[in-house]
Amino acid sequence: MEYIFDSHAHYDDEAFDEDRFEIIESLKEKGVCGVINCGCTPESTETALALSEKFDFVYFASGIHPENIPAPEEDEKVFAKIKELAKHKKCVAIGEIGLDYHYEDGAPRERQIEWFEKQLILANELSLPVIVHDRDSHADILELLKKQRPKGVVHCFSGSLEMAQEVLKLGMYIGLGGAVTFKNAKKPVRVAEGIPIDRLLLETDCPYMAPVPFRGKRCDSSLIAFTAQKIAEIRGITTDEVLRAGKINACTLFGIEA
Ligand code: NI
Numbered sequence: 086m087e088y089i090f091d092s093h094a095h096y097d098d099e100a101f102d103e104d105r106f107e108i109i110e111s112l113k114e115k116g117v118c119g120v121i122n123c124g125c126t127p128e129s130t131e132t133a134l135a136l137s138e139k140f141d142f143v144y145f146a147s148g149i150h151p152e153n154i155p156a157p158e159e160d161e162k163v164f165a166k167i168k169e170l171a172k173h174k175k176c177v178a179i180g181e182i183g184l185d186y187h188y189e190d191g192a193p194r195e196r197q198i199e200w201f202e203k204q205l206i207l208a209n210e211l212s213l214p215v216i217v218h219d220r221d222s223h224a225d226i227l228e229l230l231k232k233q234r235p236k237g238v239v240h241c242f243s244g245s246l247e248m249a250q251e252v253l254k255l256g257m258y259i260g261l262g263g264a265v266t267f268k269n270a271k272k273p274v275r276v277a278e279g280i281p282i283d284r285l286l287l288e289t290d291c292p293y294m295a296p297v298p299f300r301g302k303r304c305d306s307s308l309i310a311f312t313a314q315k316i317a318e319i320r321g322i323t324t325d326e327v328l329r330a331g332k333i334n335a336c337t338l339f340g341i342e343a
Contacts, residue, residue: 087118088328089313090335091306092260093181093216093240093288094120096143097132100292100303108305109140115307118142118332119341123181123216125150127166137175144341146180146216147171154192154200164203171211177339178237179208180216187220198225205233214338216240216260223248230255238286238338241294245272246279253284258338260286263296263304266315277316286338287313287331 089112096109112120122137123146124130133145147170149155155163171179182204184197191197208215215237219226223244230239230252239252240260249259259280265273277285287309289295295304296311313327320327336343 087113087116088325088332089115089117089306089309090119090287090332091117091289091291091309092121092238092286092331092335092339093262094122094291094306095125095129095293096120096122096136096291097124097129098292105136106139109136109143112306113142116310117306119144119335120306121146121177121216121335121339123178124148124167124170125181126153127163127170130167130170134170134173134175137173144175144177144339145173146178147173147176148178148180148182148204148216149200150181151183151185151197151201151218152188152191154196157196164207167204168207168211171207171213176213177341178214178216179204179211180237181218181240182215183218183220184222184225185218185220186222194225198229202229202233205229205235208235208237209233214238219243227251230257236338240286240288241290242276243272244276246275249276249280253280258284258286258334260288261312261316262288262290263294263300263308263312265312265319266296267300268297274319277319282320282322282327282330283334285316285327285330286335287328
């Protein structure tokens with residue numbers, strides 16, 4: 086039984102430098118049938134591409150994360166690279182892109198918005214969905230999604246159920262990961278309960294965001310089983326049903342054969 090589809094992972098992260106191939110290799114035995122490795126820079130997207138060529142069940146997304154906005158003089162070169170990498174046959178999305186207003190020393194908001202919007206436009210141009218990062222930036226994210234109307238997912242969804250409903254109205258998906266299992270989780274629990282099951286994507290954001298009982302440890306895609314178990318409890322259905330829906334929804338959104 087292979088139902089675990091991880092719609093958001095970072096196996097290019099240095100946390101996997103010691104045992105990257107072994108970990109990915111072991112996932113299939115643990116029920117993982119698909120992984121999307123999200124790029125954050127041109128370099129990490131290149132690593133993600135290489136992983137997708139090595140492992141048949143690994144796909145990737147090409148993009149510039151809001152914490153990795155280049156210096157303005159690099160803009161053209163970096164954008165051209167992201168676009169080139171996005172044309173690879175195993176690139177299934179533009180991501181991870183978005184806005185992050187959490188850090189005061191982050192890139193200026195105008196620069197983040199500029200990069201987010203031009204990558205939304207690129208996704209539409211290439212008919213690819215987007216994988217969106219939204220941290221403390223809900224209003225601007227919604228405004229730009231409403232303006233550009235991409236297909237895609239808002240990952241590690243941290244907004245209210247009301248915001249989730251706005252995202253759903255745009256035809257997009259909601260990504261839920263380990264945060265739903267955390268003791269202080271309120272909003273993600275309401276979202277997990279309130280959204281239609283056919284709009285839910287499961288994810289890790291590994292190596293980060295490991296679900297309880299592994300919180301704080303290095304995460305990998307197999308731990309989605311614990312996130313799914315929690316969502317199943319919240320919704321009053323079986324873990325299997327949650328995993329199965331997560332897989333089907335990911336395959337539908339990213340155009341992968343189930
Ligand atoms: Ni991520």
